[in-house]
């Protein structure tokens with residue numbers, strides 16, 4: 001018994017040491033992103049293709065032995081200019097395209113999770129229910145890293161509707177997941193445990209002022225281009241008139257567009273993020 005008490009004391013010291021380390025917030029990773037391996041990385045986005053901003057980085061994480069999961073909040077069942085498509089058809093198309101894009105990056109289809117909310121209306125959903133669903137996923141998967149739309153740093157960042165909702169929902173879920181008494185039923189009834197996500201990579205699509213880490217995606221440009229070209233209903237000619245099987249010329253047009261969208265820094269193709277580690281409470285500071 002005494003040995004057990006002693007062991008308990010040692011363990012509690014380790015745990016408090018770990019928590020103390022986690023309390024310290026950082027804006028630079030201890031290990032460069034290129035060296036990350038063995039991590040579980042969860043990306044939360046609003047639409048199938050929100051992850052496209054980070055495809056080179058996701059391909060690198062996957063190639064380096066990390067487990068990448070993509071969580072999409074809506075089915076993407078609204079965003080088209082094709083008058084012939086129904087919501088149901090569009091949702092199915094978006095799922096097929098997302099799985100095809102992830103396959104190009106080496107990410108298995110079982111790592112794509114869609115929570116099924118309606119496109120364009122995310123901020124009008126029951127926020128508590130959405131956060132609860134995300135908290136459940138976080139507590140199940142226990143990600144080392146959360147990637148999400150940047151909710152802002154010392155201010156509220158403007159994104160278009162679903163993106164700003166997704167930014168806040170992801171941040172709120174990260175915060176709620178660590179509190180044992182929030183959504184307690186998940187713990188008392190579902191066998192889950194509270195969990196604090198230690199590291200964050202926030203992405204943006206137009207304002208890159210807060211970026212503090214950049215990934216050289218030179219080795220992953222082709223995968224990024226090929227994955228991006230799978231979103232036939234979102235980019236290129238399929239936006240106005242969807243085609244399941246675009247022509248060779250149309251695929252080339254999409255690939256050229258993807259290549260043009262890749263950002264360059266110091267002569268290298270890059271993707272950039274705002275890195276943060278520490279308590280979720282501080283992720284906007």
Ligand SMILES: [Zn+2]
Pocket residue numbers: 046047049050162163
């Ligand atoms: Zn989007």
